[in-house]
Structures are given as structure tokens and as C-alpha cells.
Amino acid sequence: MTDLIQLLINxxxxxxxxxxxxxxxxxxxxxxxxxxxAAGQFVMFGTFAGVAMLLNAxxxxxxxxxxxxxxxxxxxxxxxxxxxxxxxxxxVVTIIIGTVAxxxxxxxxxxxxxxxxxxxxxxxxxxVNLTIAGATISGHAVAVVIVTALMVALLWLLFFxxxxxxxxRAVAQDIKAARLMGLKVNRLLxxxxxxxxxxxxxxxxxxxxxxxxxxxxGDPIALKAxxxxxxxxxxxxxxxxxGGLFVGLSEVLGASYVSSAYKDLISFGIMILFLLVRPQxxxxxxxxxxx
Amino acid sequence: MSLLQATEIAKRYGGLAALADVDLSVGExxxxxxxxxxxxxxSTLLNVLTGLxxxxxxxxxxxxxxMTRAATHKRVRGGLGRTFQHGRPFERLSVLExxxxxxxxxxxxxxxxxxxRAMAVLDQMGLAAEAQLPIxxxxxxHRRMVEMCRALACEPRVLLLDEPAAGLNSAEVDQLxxxxxxxxxxxxxxxxxxxxxxxxxxxLAERIIVLNFGCxxxxxxxxxxxxxxxxxxxxxxxxxxxxxx
Numbered sequence: 001m002t003d004l005i006q007l008l009i010n011x012x013x014x015x016x017x018x019x020x021x022x023x024x025x026x027x028x029x030x031x032x033x034x035x036x037x038a039a040g041q042f043v044m045f046g047t048f049a050g051v052a053m054l055l056n057a058x059x060x061x062x063x064x065x066x067x068x069x070x071x072x073x074x075x076x077x078x079x080x081x082x083x084x085x086x087x088x089x090x091x092v093v094t095i096i097i098g099t100v101a102x103x104x105x106x107x108x109x110x111x112x113x114x115x116x117x118x119x120x121x122x123x124x125x126x127x128v129n130l131t132i133a134g135a136t137i138s139g140h141a142v143a144v145v146i147v148t149a150l151m152v153a154l155l156w157l158l159f160f161x162x163x164x165x166x167x168x169r170a171v172a173q174d175i176k177a178a179r180l181m182g183l184k185v186n187r188l189l190x191x192x193x194x195x196x197x198x199x200x201x202x203x204x205x206x207x208x209x210x211x212x213x214x215x216x217x218g219d220p221i222a223l224k225a226x227x228x229x230x231x232x233x234x235x236x237x238x239x240x241x242x243g244g245l246f247v248g249l250s251e252v253l254g255a256s257y258v259s260s261a262y263k264d265l266i267s268f269g270i271m272i273l274f275l276l277v278r279p280q281x282x283x284x285x286x287x288x289x290x291x
Numbered sequence: 292m293s294l295l296q297a298t299e300i301a302k303r304y305g306g307l308a309a310l311a312d313v314d315l316s317v318g319e320x321x322x323x324x325x326x327x328x329x330x331x332x333x334s335t336l337l338n339v340l341t342g343l344x345x346x347x348x349x350x351x352x353x354x355x356x357x358m359t360r361a362a363t364h365k366r367v368r369g370g371l372g373r374t375f376q377h378g379r380p381f382e383r384l385s386v387l388e389x390x391x392x393x394x395x396x397x398x399x400x401x402x403x404x405x406x407x408r409a410m411a412v413l414d415q416m417g418l419a420a421e422a423q424l425p426i427x428x429x430x431x432x433h434r435r436m437v438e439m440c441r442a443l444a445c446e447p448r449v450l451l452l453d454e455p456a457a458g459l460n461s462a463e464v465d466q467l468x469x470x471x472x473x474x475x476x477x478x479x480x481x482x483x484x485x486x487x488x489x490x491x492x493x494x495l496a497e498r499i500i501v502l503n504f505g506c507x508x509x510x511x512x513x514x515x516x517x518x519x520x521x522x523x524x525x526x527x528x529x530x531x532x533x534x535x536x
Binding site: 161162163166167169170173174176177178179180181182183184185 | 341342343362363364367368372373375379380381382383384388389391392393394395396400402405441442444445
């Protein structure tokens, strides 16, 4: 029982990271129709932004986190200007291949800057351990779950309670009609990329202390975030959250109760099962076309 | 001086001249209808005026401002509003949220002001009771009204309407005619109406422009247009003379 509590919290923590990565992925997909193959590298950049600010520059926690997230926001804006804006009139497949190219570039740039030796990114709460029902639980895992819940609540407020968010949802549905409402469409599209980069940054900062910071960590994250969106329902924000948590839990529980060698097999096996049986995912919306 | 002035607008799609040297001028609070058979270039004209398509030739002025190549959102902020032919409300937004996207046109409004402003427009158009509903639960006529409210929330000085009565029943058409009359008389909004419902056009329009194959073939008051030979042959074919019309 104590093991199970520990595993559940750890599964929720890693699942939260997948969920944030998946939310960033879904925000970009619903706003622009682009499947961002660099999404995993965004998270890797988030982790290494933490490495640069906290380990290399030795900044104190709040300043270091703030600087890392600011860097990620700027990176999201840069990504929009360098990749999306010049290609926005091209077929969406061209942009998708562009994200692949930039993803490869990002990984190699990180390799060049930080080397192949992994880093250990610290956590401000790593010395805190909680005991619940006899189970020892890492403070970082709990913090990750809390921060993710907070981010989800903030995103909900943004999308459903502010005109900025309503504008972003309008742009995601019909760009021409949004222009006719006087909305500054390019600015709102840029905001989608910035938001995705920020969420990936938060995911990366939280993932660093759980995994080693390694420049090749992007691809496994991308695959897990992708599995999460398939399971939850492609393009659905609640789906990204549920899918992310589900993948995290199945991975941790599978590794513990079945075999750690098969943990990926379990999460991807479930994804394939969903593709076969319920391709629209848990929160499957009917297929809709974009105007 | 006209509020909206388009001169010698031309637009080709491949070998097809969708618009050939079309002029349009609309004065303040004036009601102009653009009619013509399907494919005459009416929607293309609205696309060019709103910047969704750029003309190959010609100029478009809004209150003296040359907007020929301006971005759509700037034209909207300059006082141009438009609805689509088949109605394109934001399906996954509520009725109120749809209208709020338009109300955000004036920057610096608080969220509360945006909501109040959007509610006021819905109230004015008789949709206040449905503010919180998703678009999917509305009747076709009300969906189209939401689109109109959304455009009105942008506080346009010229409203371009692309077949607003299509798919409405006759009671809804009567209601629409009343609302459009109100917009013009009480709110001083100029209206450019594309419509196939000739009864509605003849009741509302002060001036009618007739397009056929991208060319303006006639312009005048409703009674002038009704007796114009070029218009009659465009609509009824050359044989109308023998039909005793």
C-alpha cells in the first residue's frame, strides 16, 4: 500500500510533465494546425535553460526560474518569427517538416553548447520529504503536481475568462472570421507559440530533477506527449491533461509491477490500442474542419 | 464625400475576371444593395473590400483613407464590418463569447466592459436570452443573427452583409428588415447588402448596383433597376422581351 502511494505520486508527477508538454502541443495544433515535432526539444530547452541559469550562472531560485522562463518565451516568439511567419502561406506539411528541421537544430545546438555529459538540475524542494500513510514522498513530486494543477487553472482562466483567450480560441477556429472581428491574428498566433514554449519550459524545469538533463531527452518526451494527446483525444486540452497523467501513471506502475524493460511498451501499446479501438481518444470530439 | 469608395476594382482568378473595373460608393447611413446572378462577383467584391482578397487593380477608400492593401483587422478597426454568406460563427464559443471577440475592437476595455458591451448588442438584436448557449444549439436564423451581432460589436460605420436572409423563414426575414432599418436610421450605419431576396432588396435599398460576369451593368434606384433592360436580360435571358414582362 505504501509502495502504491509512492508510485501513484511519482506517476502523477511525471504524468504532469507529459501533460504540460502535451498541452503546449495541443495549443499550437489547434491554433495553427501544425503538429510541432520540435515539442520534445522545447522541453529539453526548458531543462537546459534551467541548467544555464541555475547551475552555470548560479542565479538564486526565483530569479533563475524567471530568467529561464523568459528565455523560453523569447524562444517561442523567435520560433514563430523564424519558422511559422515565413512559411505560413505554405501547405501545413511544409511547416511540420520545418519543425522537424528546427528540432534537430535545437538538439545539436544544445549538444554544442552543453556537451553530451548529463547534468543534474536541482530542485528547490529536493530536501523536503513528506510522509503520507507510512510512504515517503519526494517534495519535488508533490510540487510538480501542484504547479501543474495551478497552470491548468490559469490556462482555463485565460481561455474562458479573458478576451485574450477568447480571441485565441476564435483564431483557432476561423482565421478569416477572426480577422473580420478586428483581432490581431498574427499576434494571437505568436502568443500560441509563446504559450507552448512557456509550458514546455515549465515542464523542462520540473523534469530536470526527475531525469538527468541530457540533450537527447527531447525525443522520448515528444513521444510520450504525442501518446498522451492520442489517448486523450487529438486537439483536446482536457484530453492532453488526462492523457499525460495516464501515460505517466501507466509508465511508473508498469515499470514497478511488470518490468521496467517494458514500461514504454505499455504506454505505447495503450496508445496503439486507442488508435485501433477509439481513435478519437477519451475526449474525442467529432472530426471538425477548419475554416 | 463618400464614406466607402471603391474605384475601378479588378480581380482575376486565373483566366476568369471575377471583377472588371467595378465602382462602388456608399455614403454615410446609406443603404446600397448589390445584386446579380450567381458568380457575378458579389462576394469577391466584399472580399476585396475587407482585404480577404487583394485586387489586381483599383483603389478602395474608407472615409478618405486608402485601405486598398491594408490588413483586414485595420479595416475593421477603421469601421468596416462584414458577415459571411453561409454564416461562420465561432462554433466552439458561446453566443456571448462570439460577440465579445468583436467588442474587443476598442483596446483598453476591461473584461467587464467587454461583457456588458456584448450583452448590450445581443439585447439590441433580441438575442440576450441565448447569451450563454453554445452556437450549436441555436436555430439557423439565430446563428446568422449572432454573426450580425458579432459584426455590430466592432462598431462599424459600414456593414457589408453577404446574403443575410438566405435560409431564413419569412417571419425571420421581416424581423431582419426591421433590424436593418433600425441600424441605419437609429445608429447611422451604412449598409451594403448582397441579397437574392428581391422583395427585401426593393424594400430596403436606396440604390442598387447590378453585377453580371464581374461587370457593373446597371446602377440606380429600385424602380430604375426594375425597368432596366440590361438587368432584365441578365436575370431573365434575352427572351424576356417576348415573354411580355
